[in-house]
Amino acid sequence: MGLLGMLVHASFDIALISVCLAGIRRSTGLTLQTGYLVSKNNQRLLGFVVGAGERMFDISVAFMSAYPSVFRRQQHLPPRPDSPLR
Numbered sequence: 001m002g003l004l005g006m007l008v009h010a011s012f013d014i015a016l017i018s019v020c021l022a023g024i025r026r027s028t029g030l031t032l033q034t035g036y037l038v039s040k041n042n043q044r045l046l047g048f049v050v051g052a053g054e055r056m057f058d059i060s061v062a063f064m065s066a067y068p069s070v071f072r073r074q075q076h077l078p079p080r081p082d083s084p085l086r
Helices: 003-028 040-065
Strands: none
Touching: 003 040
């Protein structure tokens, strides 16, 4: 695989991880701490990547909401007694 293929693959992986982090943040409220990063540039880069994931998540939700015959909202169920998220 050439350099271009590796860059595309890495970009797709980063985008997928950032969308997953956005979904986790939206559903549980858990988020990344950036205080452990020493460099302000790295903190800004991580903020940019997570922000891009938030935007991609919003676009995905808007797309899915536009097709109610294909996608439906799940009814909120009470948590199970053995669930750690009670």
